[in-house]
Amino acid sequence: MNEICKLLGIRYPIIQGGMAWVADHHIAAAVSNGGGLGLIAAGNADAEFVRGEIRKARELTDKPFGVNIMLLNPAVDEIMALVREERIAAVTTGAGNPGKYVAGLKEAGVKVLPVVASVALAVRMERAGADAVIAEGTEAGGHIGELTTMVLTPQVADAVEIPVVAAGGVADGRGVAAAVMLGAKGVQVGTRFLAAHECNISQAYKDMVLKAKDTDTVATGRSTGHPVRILKNRMAKEVLSLEKTGIDPEEFENRLAGTLRMAVKDGDVVHGSVMAGQSAGLVKKEQTAAEIIEEMFTEASALLKAAGATELV
Ligand code: TUI
Secondary structure: OOHHHHHHOOOOOEEEOOOOOOOOHHHHHHHHHOOOEEEEEOOOOOHHHHHHHHHHHHHHOOOOEEEEEEOOOOOHHHHHHHHHHOOOOEEEEEOOOOHHHHHHHHHOOOEEEEEEOOHHHHHHHHHHOOOOEEEEOOOOOEEOOOOOHHHHHHHHHHHOOOOEEEEOOOOOHHHHHHHHHOOOOEEEEOHHHHHEOOOOOOHHHHHHHHHOOOOOEEEEOOOOOOOEEEEOOHHHHHHHHHHHOOOOHHHHHHHHOOHHHHHHOOOOOOOOOOEOOHHHHHOOOOEOHHHHHHHHHHHHHHHHHHHOOOOOO
16 A cells, blocks of 8 residues: 555545645545545634634544644644644644654654655654655745755655655646656645635636646745745736845735735735646646546556556667
8 A cells, every 4th residue: 555545544645735825624625535635724824713624624524634834824833732632634834844843743643744845854854753754846836945846856755764745746647657756655736726626715816727827837035035936917026026126025025915815815816926836737627626636646547557568768
Protein backbone atom coordinates (compact mmCIF):
# COMPACT_ATOMS: atom_id res chain seq x y z
CA MET A 1 0.00 0.00 0.00
CA ASN A 2 1.14 3.54 -0.73
CA GLU A 3 2.95 5.10 2.26
CA ILE A 4 0.90 8.31 2.25
CA CYS A 5 -2.36 6.35 2.08
CA LYS A 6 -1.25 4.18 4.98
CA LEU A 7 -0.06 7.16 7.03
CA LEU A 8 -3.30 9.10 6.62
CA GLY A 9 -5.85 6.29 6.25
CA ILE A 10 -6.98 7.46 2.81
CA ARG A 11 -7.62 5.74 -0.55
CA TYR A 12 -5.69 8.01 -2.94
CA PRO A 13 -2.41 9.77 -2.04
CA ILE A 14 -3.78 13.25 -2.67
CA ILE A 15 -3.87 16.06 -0.14
CA GLN A 16 -5.89 19.19 -0.72
CA GLY A 17 -3.95 22.47 -0.71
CA GLY A 18 -4.36 24.78 2.30
CA MET A 19 -6.02 27.72 0.52
CA ALA A 20 -6.79 30.41 3.11
CA TRP A 21 -10.40 31.73 2.99
CA VAL A 22 -11.21 29.06 0.37
CA ALA A 23 -10.84 25.74 2.15
CA ASP A 24 -13.88 25.44 4.42
CA HIS A 25 -15.72 22.36 5.74
CA HIS A 26 -17.56 21.82 2.41
CA ILE A 27 -14.52 21.28 0.21
CA ALA A 28 -12.58 19.52 2.99
CA ALA A 29 -15.38 16.97 3.47
CA ALA A 30 -15.84 16.55 -0.30
CA VAL A 31 -12.15 15.80 -0.88
CA SER A 32 -12.10 13.36 2.05
CA ASN A 33 -15.31 11.68 0.87
CA GLY A 34 -13.68 11.40 -2.56
CA GLY A 35 -10.82 9.38 -1.09
CA GLY A 36 -8.17 12.09 -0.56
CA LEU A 37 -7.26 14.13 2.50
CA GLY A 38 -9.46 17.22 2.67
CA LEU A 39 -8.21 20.21 4.64
CA ILE A 40 -9.75 23.11 6.49
CA ALA A 41 -7.53 26.17 6.10
CA ALA A 42 -7.06 28.14 9.30
CA GLY A 43 -5.62 31.02 7.23
CA ASN A 44 -5.77 34.11 9.41
CA ALA A 45 -8.90 32.98 11.28
CA ASP A 46 -9.16 32.59 15.06
CA ALA A 47 -9.39 29.25 16.85
CA GLU A 48 -13.17 29.46 17.43
CA PHE A 49 -13.81 29.84 13.71
CA VAL A 50 -11.62 26.80 13.01
CA ARG A 51 -13.42 24.81 15.74
CA GLY A 52 -16.74 25.57 14.05
CA GLU A 53 -15.41 24.40 10.67
CA ILE A 54 -14.10 21.16 12.21
CA ARG A 55 -17.47 20.43 13.81
CA LYS A 56 -19.31 21.08 10.52
CA ALA A 57 -16.86 18.92 8.53
CA ARG A 58 -17.49 16.06 10.97
CA GLU A 59 -21.19 16.23 10.12
CA LEU A 60 -20.39 15.84 6.42
CA THR A 61 -17.79 13.06 6.55
CA ASP A 62 -16.64 10.20 8.73
CA LYS A 63 -13.37 10.04 6.77
CA PRO A 64 -10.12 11.57 8.04
CA PHE A 65 -9.49 15.22 7.23
CA GLY A 66 -6.84 17.73 8.24
CA VAL A 67 -6.26 21.37 9.13
CA ASN A 68 -3.77 23.61 7.33
CA ILE A 69 -2.11 26.04 9.71
CA MET A 70 -0.57 29.17 8.22
CA LEU A 71 2.22 29.95 10.67
CA LEU A 72 1.97 33.73 10.32
CA ASN A 73 -1.51 33.57 11.91
CA PRO A 74 -1.36 35.43 15.27
CA ALA A 75 -3.60 32.71 16.78
CA VAL A 76 -1.25 29.87 15.80
CA ASP A 77 -0.70 28.64 19.39
CA GLU A 78 -4.45 28.40 20.09
CA ILE A 79 -5.06 26.63 16.77
CA MET A 80 -2.29 24.11 17.51
CA ALA A 81 -3.93 23.45 20.91
CA LEU A 82 -7.30 23.08 19.21
CA VAL A 83 -6.16 20.48 16.65
CA ARG A 84 -4.57 18.46 19.46
CA GLU A 85 -7.73 18.66 21.55
CA GLU A 86 -9.92 17.71 18.59
CA ARG A 87 -7.53 14.89 17.63
CA ILE A 88 -7.47 15.99 14.00
CA ALA A 89 -6.02 13.31 11.69
CA ALA A 90 -3.32 15.51 10.17
CA VAL A 91 -1.91 19.01 10.07
CA THR A 92 -0.15 20.66 7.16
CA THR A 93 1.66 23.93 7.77
CA GLY A 94 2.66 26.83 5.54
CA ALA A 95 4.75 29.98 5.48
CA GLY A 96 7.16 29.04 8.24
CA ASN A 97 8.96 26.48 10.39
CA PRO A 98 6.56 24.48 12.62
CA GLY A 99 9.43 22.70 14.44
CA LYS A 100 8.41 23.67 17.98
CA TYR A 101 4.88 22.28 17.52
CA VAL A 102 5.73 18.86 16.03
CA ALA A 103 6.27 16.87 19.27
CA GLY A 104 3.02 18.14 20.84
CA LEU A 105 1.00 17.30 17.75
CA LYS A 106 2.45 13.81 17.51
CA GLU A 107 1.75 13.19 21.20
CA ALA A 108 -1.91 13.84 20.45
CA GLY A 109 -1.82 11.42 17.51
CA VAL A 110 -1.94 14.18 14.89
CA LYS A 111 0.15 13.43 11.78
CA VAL A 112 2.39 16.35 10.81
CA LEU A 113 3.15 17.26 7.20
CA PRO A 114 4.98 20.59 6.93
CA VAL A 115 5.06 22.35 3.57
CA VAL A 116 8.66 23.13 2.66
CA ALA A 117 10.21 25.12 -0.15
CA SER A 118 13.82 24.00 0.43
CA VAL A 119 15.88 20.90 1.22
CA ALA A 120 17.22 22.55 4.40
CA LEU A 121 13.75 22.92 5.94
CA ALA A 122 12.76 19.40 4.84
CA VAL A 123 15.77 17.95 6.68
CA ARG A 124 14.99 19.99 9.80
CA MET A 125 11.39 18.81 9.71
CA GLU A 126 12.44 15.18 9.48
CA ARG A 127 14.73 15.66 12.51
CA ALA A 128 11.89 17.36 14.40
CA GLY A 129 9.73 14.25 13.85
CA ALA A 130 7.50 15.17 10.92
CA ASP A 131 5.65 12.21 9.35
CA ALA A 132 6.12 13.43 5.77
CA VAL A 133 7.03 16.66 4.01
CA ILE A 134 5.20 18.46 1.25
CA ALA A 135 7.74 19.86 -1.24
CA GLU A 136 6.01 22.87 -2.79
CA GLY A 137 7.42 24.43 -5.95
CA THR A 138 7.09 28.01 -7.06
CA GLU A 139 4.39 27.00 -9.59
CA ALA A 140 1.96 26.86 -6.66
CA GLY A 141 -0.56 29.56 -5.85
CA GLY A 142 -0.38 31.85 -2.83
CA HIS A 143 2.75 32.21 -0.70
CA ILE A 144 5.65 30.53 -2.54
CA GLY A 145 9.37 29.77 -2.50
CA GLU A 146 11.89 30.08 -5.34
CA LEU A 147 12.48 26.53 -6.59
CA THR A 148 10.34 24.70 -9.10
CA THR A 149 8.59 21.42 -8.28
CA MET A 150 10.75 19.70 -10.92
CA VAL A 151 14.00 20.42 -9.07
CA LEU A 152 12.77 20.65 -5.46
CA THR A 153 10.97 17.28 -5.30
CA PRO A 154 13.88 14.98 -6.24
CA GLN A 155 16.34 16.91 -4.07
CA VAL A 156 14.03 16.66 -1.06
CA ALA A 157 13.38 12.97 -1.84
CA ASP A 158 17.16 12.35 -1.83
CA ALA A 159 17.65 14.24 1.45
CA VAL A 160 14.98 12.65 3.69
CA GLU A 161 13.77 9.13 4.54
CA ILE A 162 10.18 10.15 5.33
CA PRO A 163 7.72 10.20 2.40
CA VAL A 164 7.63 13.28 0.18
CA VAL A 165 4.47 14.79 -1.28
CA ALA A 166 4.95 16.94 -4.39
CA ALA A 167 3.06 20.21 -4.72
CA GLY A 168 2.94 23.10 -7.17
CA GLY A 169 1.82 22.59 -10.75
CA VAL A 170 0.05 19.27 -10.22
CA ALA A 171 -3.43 19.50 -11.75
CA ASP A 172 -3.97 16.31 -13.77
CA GLY A 173 -2.85 12.69 -14.09
CA ARG A 174 0.30 13.72 -15.93
CA GLY A 175 1.33 15.81 -12.94
CA VAL A 176 0.66 12.91 -10.57
CA ALA A 177 2.69 10.48 -12.72
CA ALA A 178 5.51 13.03 -13.03
CA ALA A 179 5.52 13.57 -9.25
CA VAL A 180 5.95 9.81 -8.75
CA MET A 181 8.87 9.80 -11.21
CA LEU A 182 10.48 12.64 -9.21
CA GLY A 183 10.40 10.53 -6.06
CA ALA A 184 7.14 11.68 -4.48
CA LYS A 185 4.72 9.24 -2.82
CA GLY A 186 1.78 11.59 -3.15
CA VAL A 187 0.61 14.98 -4.37
CA GLN A 188 -0.93 18.13 -2.93
CA VAL A 189 -3.44 19.83 -5.21
CA GLY A 190 -4.93 23.28 -4.69
CA THR A 191 -5.72 25.10 -7.92
CA ARG A 192 -7.70 22.29 -9.56
CA PHE A 193 -9.96 22.06 -6.50
CA LEU A 194 -10.85 25.75 -6.93
CA ALA A 195 -13.06 24.48 -9.78
CA ALA A 196 -14.77 21.82 -7.64
CA HIS A 197 -18.56 22.14 -7.30
CA GLU A 198 -18.09 21.88 -3.53
CA CYS A 199 -15.61 24.77 -3.47
CA ASN A 200 -17.55 27.72 -2.07
CA ILE A 201 -15.78 30.67 -3.66
CA SER A 202 -17.32 33.47 -5.69
CA GLN A 203 -18.27 32.44 -9.23
CA ALA A 204 -16.11 35.31 -10.53
CA TYR A 205 -13.04 33.72 -8.88
CA LYS A 206 -13.91 30.31 -10.31
CA ASP A 207 -14.48 31.74 -13.79
CA MET A 208 -11.15 33.52 -13.73
CA VAL A 209 -9.37 30.23 -12.94
CA LEU A 210 -11.32 28.39 -15.67
CA LYS A 211 -10.42 31.05 -18.25
CA ALA A 212 -6.76 31.39 -17.24
CA LYS A 213 -4.03 30.54 -19.70
CA ASP A 214 -0.43 29.48 -19.07
CA THR A 215 1.01 32.99 -18.62
CA ASP A 216 -1.82 34.46 -16.54
CA THR A 217 -0.24 34.23 -13.07
CA VAL A 218 2.39 36.49 -11.57
CA ALA A 219 4.31 36.53 -8.27
CA THR A 220 3.95 39.76 -6.34
CA GLY A 221 6.12 40.57 -3.32
CA ARG A 222 9.35 38.95 -4.50
CA SER A 223 11.17 42.22 -3.77
CA THR A 224 9.69 42.53 -0.26
CA GLY A 225 10.43 38.94 0.77
CA HIS A 226 6.84 37.61 0.71
CA PRO A 227 6.26 36.25 -2.78
CA VAL A 228 2.61 35.42 -3.48
CA ARG A 229 1.34 33.97 -6.76
CA ILE A 230 -1.95 35.40 -8.02
CA LEU A 231 -3.82 35.68 -11.31
CA LYS A 232 -3.02 38.88 -13.19
CA ASN A 233 -5.58 41.65 -12.72
CA ARG A 234 -5.65 45.37 -11.99
CA MET A 235 -4.66 44.77 -8.39
CA ALA A 236 -1.63 42.70 -9.44
CA LYS A 237 -0.53 45.41 -11.83
CA GLU A 238 -0.86 48.09 -9.15
CA VAL A 239 1.11 46.24 -6.49
CA LEU A 240 3.84 45.26 -8.95
CA SER A 241 4.35 48.91 -9.87
CA LEU A 242 4.30 49.85 -6.16
CA GLU A 243 7.12 47.34 -5.65
CA LYS A 244 9.14 49.03 -8.38
CA THR A 245 8.92 52.31 -6.43
CA GLY A 246 10.76 50.54 -3.57
CA ILE A 247 7.79 50.66 -1.19
CA ASP A 248 8.42 49.85 2.49
CA PRO A 249 7.63 46.09 3.00
CA GLU A 250 5.24 46.81 5.88
CA GLU A 251 3.31 49.34 3.83
CA PHE A 252 3.23 46.79 1.02
CA GLU A 253 1.72 44.12 3.28
CA ASN A 254 -0.87 46.65 4.49
CA ARG A 255 -1.85 47.33 0.89
CA LEU A 256 -2.54 43.58 0.42
CA ALA A 257 -4.46 43.05 3.67
CA GLY A 258 -8.00 41.89 3.05
CA THR A 259 -7.60 41.52 -0.72
CA LEU A 260 -7.82 37.70 -0.75
CA ARG A 261 -11.11 37.83 1.11
CA MET A 262 -12.41 40.40 -1.41
CA ALA A 263 -11.81 38.00 -4.30
CA VAL A 264 -12.99 34.82 -2.55
CA LYS A 265 -16.07 36.11 -0.73
CA ASP A 266 -17.14 39.33 -2.47
CA GLY A 267 -16.23 38.23 -6.00
CA ASP A 268 -14.19 41.39 -6.55
CA VAL A 269 -11.60 39.93 -8.91
CA VAL A 270 -10.50 43.39 -10.07
CA HIS A 271 -9.28 44.78 -6.72
CA GLY A 272 -8.87 41.44 -4.91
CA SER A 273 -6.02 38.88 -4.78
CA VAL A 274 -7.02 35.91 -6.93
CA MET A 275 -4.50 33.37 -5.63
CA ALA A 276 -3.92 30.46 -8.01
CA GLY A 277 -1.04 28.36 -9.27
CA GLN A 278 0.49 28.20 -12.74
CA SER A 279 -1.59 25.08 -13.32
CA ALA A 280 -4.70 27.29 -13.64
CA GLY A 281 -4.17 26.99 -17.41
CA LEU A 282 -4.83 23.24 -17.07
CA VAL A 283 -8.14 23.68 -15.23
CA LYS A 284 -10.93 23.66 -17.80
CA LYS A 285 -14.13 22.47 -16.15
CA GLU A 286 -16.14 22.38 -12.95
CA GLN A 287 -16.49 18.90 -11.48
CA THR A 288 -17.12 17.34 -8.10
CA ALA A 289 -14.04 16.84 -5.93
CA ALA A 290 -14.55 13.06 -6.21
CA GLU A 291 -14.59 13.26 -10.02
CA ILE A 292 -11.38 15.30 -10.01
CA ILE A 293 -9.62 12.74 -7.83
CA GLU A 294 -10.89 9.72 -9.83
CA GLU A 295 -9.91 11.32 -13.12
CA MET A 296 -6.42 12.28 -11.94
CA PHE A 297 -5.60 8.82 -10.60
CA THR A 298 -7.14 6.86 -13.49
CA GLU A 299 -5.05 8.96 -15.89
CA ALA A 300 -1.88 8.66 -13.78
CA SER A 301 -2.22 4.86 -13.46
CA ALA A 302 -2.61 4.48 -17.23
CA LEU A 303 0.41 6.70 -17.85
CA LEU A 304 2.60 4.89 -15.36
CA LYS A 305 1.60 1.53 -16.86
CA ALA A 306 2.31 2.76 -20.40
CA ALA A 307 5.66 4.19 -19.27
CA GLY A 308 6.85 0.65 -18.57
CA ALA A 309 6.53 -0.12 -22.29
CA THR A 310 8.10 3.11 -23.52
CA GLU A 311 11.51 2.80 -25.11
CA LEU A 312 13.55 5.93 -24.58
CA VAL A 313 16.66 4.95 -26.48
O1 TUI B 1 1.76 28.71 2.84
C1 TUI B 1 1.66 28.49 1.66
N1 TUI B 1 0.82 29.17 0.85
C2 TUI B 1 0.01 30.20 1.27
S1 TUI B 1 -0.19 30.74 2.86
C3 TUI B 1 -1.26 31.91 2.35
S2 TUI B 1 -2.01 33.04 3.43
C4 TUI B 1 -1.00 34.36 3.18
N2 TUI B 1 -1.54 35.38 2.57
C5 TUI B 1 -0.79 36.47 2.35
C6 TUI B 1 0.53 36.53 2.71
C7 TUI B 1 1.11 35.46 3.31
C8 TUI B 1 0.33 34.33 3.55
C9 TUI B 1 -1.43 31.83 1.02
N3 TUI B 1 -0.72 30.85 0.43
N4 TUI B 1 2.39 27.52 1.07
C10 TUI B 1 3.34 26.78 1.80
C11 TUI B 1 4.66 27.41 1.71
N5 TUI B 1 5.45 27.55 2.71
N6 TUI B 1 5.23 27.89 0.61
C12 TUI B 1 6.45 28.36 0.96
C13 TUI B 1 6.57 28.13 2.30
C14 TUI B 1 7.68 28.41 3.16
C15 TUI B 1 8.57 29.43 2.87
C16 TUI B 1 9.62 29.69 3.72
C17 TUI B 1 7.86 27.66 4.31
C18 TUI B 1 8.89 27.94 5.17
C19 TUI B 1 9.77 28.94 4.86
O2 TUI B 1 10.84 29.21 5.65
C20 TUI B 1 10.71 28.92 7.02
C21 TUI B 1 12.00 28.98 7.72
O3 TUI B 1 12.00 29.49 8.84
O4 TUI B 1 13.00 28.49 7.16
